[in-house]
Amino acid sequence: MADDDIDDIPELLDTAAEDQALSAEGGSGQPRTVPLTIICGFLGAGKSTLVRISKVGALWTTSTLQYGIELKLAKTINVSSPDDPTQQSEEVLELANGCLCCSIKDTGAAAIEKLMQRKGSFDHILLETTGLADPGPIASMFWQNEEFSMGLGRDIHLDGVQMEEDHAADGIGESLRQIAAADVILLNKVDLVPPVEADVTEEMIRGVNPAASVYRTVRGEIDLKYLMGIDAYRSRQLLSETRKTAVGHDDAHGHEHDDDHDCDHGHRNEDRRDPTHYELRGISSLQINCPRLSAAQLDRLDEWIRTVLWEKQVLNYPSGGAGAATIEVFRCKGIFVTVNGELHVLQGVRNLYEIARVEEGEEEMGLPDAGKLVLIGKGLDENVRHSLLEQLQLV
Numbered sequence: 001m002a003d004d005d006i007d008d009i010p011e012l013l014d015t016a017a018e019d020q021a022l023s024a025e026g027g028s029g030q031p032r033t034v035p036l037t038i039i040c041g042f043l044g045a046g047k048s049t050l051v052r053i054s055k056v057g058a059l060w061t062t063s064t065l066q067y068g069i070e071l072k073l074a075k076t077i078n079v080s081s082p083d084d085p086t087q088q089s090e091e092v093l094e095l096a097n098g099c100l101c102c103s104i105k106d107t108g109a110a111a112i113e114k115l116m117q118r119k120g121s122f123d124h125i126l127l128e129t130t131g132l133a134d135p136g137p138i139a140s141m142f143w144q145n146e147e148f149s150m151g152l153g154r155d156i157h158l159d160g161v162q163m164e165e166d167h168a169a170d171g172i173g174e175s176l177r178q179i180a181a182a183d184v185i186l187l188n189k190v191d192l193v194p195p196v197e198a199d200v201t202e203e204m205i206r207g208v209n210p211a212a213s214v215y216r217t218v219r220g221e222i223d224l225k226y227l228m229g230i231d232a233y234r235s236r237q238l239l240s241e242t243r244k245t246a247v248g249h250d251d252a253h254g255h256e257h258d259d260d261h262d263c264d265h266g267h268r269n270e271d272r273r274d275p276t277h278y279e280l281r282g283i284s285s286l287q288i289n290c291p292r293l294s295a296a297q298l299d300r301l302d303e304w305i306r307t308v309l310w311e312k313q314v315l316n317y318p319s320g321g322a323g324a325a326t327i328e329v330f331r332c333k334g335i336f337v338t339v340n341g342e343l344h345v346l347q348g349v350r351n352l353y354e355i356a357r358v359e360e361g362e363e364e365m366g367l368p369d370a371g372k373l374v375l376i377g378k379g380l381d382e383n384v385r386h387s388l389l390e391q392l393q394l395v
């Protein structure tokens, strides 16, 4: 600032753009954030096909400018407009060491931050990762990283992790981490296999990740409302998911692939002998039902989760048990009801977690009778269930 400017009356800041952004969010007073969906899947699963389709899908043909951002190990970010998909703009992302998870923390975040400076330009970001990427660290960075949330995270929120499973690929093993981390799973290329084979695969997927929605697709064709705007990292979505699971109903009814293949989310556990524990190649899921909890029990629950996620230890684990030594939770979700009528939700990715009370006004659907915890990871045996129930003084 030049010396002769010092006594000048400061200019008023132009806040029109910010006001516009706020009103776009319904005047909630919260700055508008751009939803981000991470798309991962095995090599050739159909991720690019899905991203291409999404640009001309229902959500992407409104009058506002909308873009998809593709981030690939090709070391570029391609920004394209649905109005002219052939026109790719100039943004280039250098991945410092070829590792998406590491690079995105520095150069990747900076590149996206640069894009975000064009505030208002993006309605939704699709982040397509390399077929071999483990989405867990990427999701946790976007979701809740202190350093990140002070910068880029102010403008972007994680909407969901979406996993595309290539049914034609050999074996399911390589994709298990991606399945574990996903909020929505597309079982793509179902045209290439007999329905019964897709049934078996779907059963495995649902077993590994009982908290995700699973849809069957051909060439990634799906109504985008099932993929975008799901806000999987906010409490409201989890609340309705938990309710759907509890009553054996999925509001994805009506999607053509679901109807064709009886893809009802809620059916998945009814036929299984042990519906609350599933293990595949060392990765397991465990669902634990919880009655209404006292405030003290909620604190004890927090302590238990913290010890599992941060110390990889299970409180009260029976001595001599093998599982406690190898416990590792990639993803956890939960919903808990207190005896005095509060609703609390747990969201966790890797060692980051949050147990937050659902605000008044989000409880309009009524309180569920009981709560539920879903853990996905390694070493989740029945002793783990028992240890939590003991921690809550329920056994």
Ligand SMILES: Nc1nc2c(ncn2[C@@H]2O[C@H](COP(=O)(O)OP(=O)(O)OP(=O)(O)O)[C@@H](O)[C@H]2O)c(=O)[nH]1
Residues within 6 Å of the ligand: 041, 042, 043, 044, 045, 046, 047, 048, 049, 050, 130, 131, 188, 189, 190, 191, 192, 217, 218, 219, 220
């Ligand atoms: N038959 C069939 N082919 C499909 C389907 N979806 C995608 N494909 C084809 O599968 C091939 C791979 O699809 P992509 O969209 O490039 O897959 P990708 O996951 O982006 O692949 P990478 O970037 O290599 O990881 C392409 O030739 C697609 O046309 C499907 O549902 N059925």
